[in-house]
Amino acid sequence: MGTVSIREVAARAGVSPGTISNVLNRPERVAPETRERVLRAIRELGFVRHGSASTLRAGQSRTIGLSVIDIGNPFFTDVAAGVEEAASELGYAVIFGNSAGARDKEERNLLVFAEQRVRGVLITPSDDDRARLDALRERGIGVVLVDHPAHRPDECSVAVNDFAGGQMAIGHLLSLGARRIGYVSGPRSIRQCAERGRGAERAVAAAGLDPETAIEVVEAPVMTAREGQRAAASLLASGLPDAVFCANDLLAVGFLRELLRAGVRVPGDVALIGYDDIDFAAASAVSLSSIRQPTHRLGRIATELLLDECDHPETHVHQQVMFQPELVVRESTAGRAQAAEREGA
Amino acid sequence: MGTVSIREVAARAGVSPGTISNVLNRPERVAPETRERVLRAIRELGFVRHGSASTLRAGQSRTIGLSVIDIGNPFFTDVAAGVEEAASELGYAVIFGNSAGARDKEERNLLVFAEQRVRGVLITPSDDDRARLDALRERGIGVVLVDHPAHRPDECSVAVNDFAGGQMAIGHLLSLGARRIGYVSGPRSIRQCAERGRGAERAVAAAGLDPETAIEVVEAPVMTAREGQRAAASLLASGLPDAVFCANDLLAVGFLRELLRAGVRVPGDVALIGYDDIDFAAASAVSLSSIRQPTHRLGRIATELLLDECDHPETHVHQQVMFQPELVVRESTAGRAQAAEREGA
């Protein structure tokens, strides 16, 4: 087999196996010319360290696990890209699992992570059951929650303030003069959707309106463009509000399309705002206002927190990072003047 | 530490460690009631097999590596989802790396895979250098090319016929009566773009036209919606063709947007077709015709081929799977009658 061990490298360089290990892990303890000789031998023999042997003996690996709810969703894709980037820079490999929102698949992912003795786990939990995560921690595996604020002070989390995002979206629509507002939500069982909805209600109340009457909620079973279209159709039938807030951009894109096809002008007749600010938001027929989340950074920070927790447990302080989302105004909610200005540009 | 070894399970169940290993790996060799006793002990102690120890001793792991060019691209995301799904079903974990098209990052990914002693590697190579892949094979690590046809009979690959896709797209535009056609390409250095372009030329030639004059090529430096808009602006200035083929849907979406904003009717004035059939294709202002690729299946099949190669090297026959893409006609190229019919629906 083409598999070269540390022992053969040692023989070639005329030193003991322990020295090879030192060159690999604490090069400063090895005399420069010995080190050089060893590195040459490594190169010549094409030696690659056996990660499993290393993990076994050292008791800790250089891998982390990432379990997300839906890799097909651009939001999670961006997060994953951030994770991969940061992990790779810090010398860690990423084992990746898609839970698809299914509890048992999530559990399988965690089992695989435990078997691989990953250093830590990044997870967007699909429910509020923390027993499994605590079980991991007892095994010495760090856990950081992603896009899910921690309830407890003894765990790290990185999330974006969905409540504020909801407020922000509705505040913007109100500032345009809207008084009757539609909220196209995903399943309320999804924490993010519920939070955004609560934020929306708060904003309406703060403006002195009654949330019960000012907001009309449509709950879509899944957050896809198709469901957005369907929601639009149903609102078209029952009477359109002044403005609409969709719980994500996929819904908003579908919603927009149905409006345009029905001859409704956006933002003239109805103002529309989405959530996530995915790439397509800027590219749709009427460019879409949205609430931007720092997705890539979310992934990066989560990874850095996790590895800090793992590598420096004594100095590490648990943090519940909460990013603020950001309003991005485009044509779908631009005032007439702004719209005209943009058309000209 | 919360780490329970096979030995403690053995003590609890009153058997030897070897028997635990047998229960885990060849349960049929163990008497039913002993097996039951062992499984109970495993449950009670919360034992989780140490994957690294297992890999070290057995000489082979239950992980595969996946290196893609751009995880932000929905095409690769879908492929990755297919890979994860298949691997998970077959009991394998996926280590994931994003090469971002950079040679050195790709190399780093492969090094990590080699250190982890992955069973095999799925890779969309960013260039044609096969030396590194052959080096992996010499180490006993299987390799399957993804979205890249193999040049040699001794390796597996899974790809989609880009040449045929280009032909198909242009054939469709020609059948609508188009005679001057624009091709908005990505960088020609990307194999897929070049192939689709070659297919386009062939289709034009087959129709008795001169590719040189019938096709106007615009080469975008990156394949984003923004670049699509820019390409549209430049064609608007220099005179629009009858129909346009974009090398992917991101370009097409941007292109479409710019046309609509300029008051050009689609498909009335210009017919437009994209490539990939991403979710948004159906949801854009004028729903977009496109060339669909079986992305998810691409990932699945690649994984299955890889694991077949790894698990049954003696019976495995190398395959170069070439999927055929599929034309999806929507409004952006629909004939007037079809368009009217769809509006009604």
Next chain:
DNA sequence: ATCTGGGAGTAAGACGTTTTAATCCGATCC
């Protein structure tokens, strides 16, 4: 009664690395 065969389980030695304690050796100090 002895032998044979086979099913069930065990003992012990790898796998390749890391790490601890020990060794070696030349330089420095008194």
Next chain:
DNA sequence: GGATCGGATTAAAACGTCTTACTCCCAGAT
């Protein structure tokens, strides 16, 4: 010149699992 020190290196024992060869024991055949 002997003792001491400290840097560089080594020997050897782990880490947890799998696997090979072996033992044990009982059922069935002779």
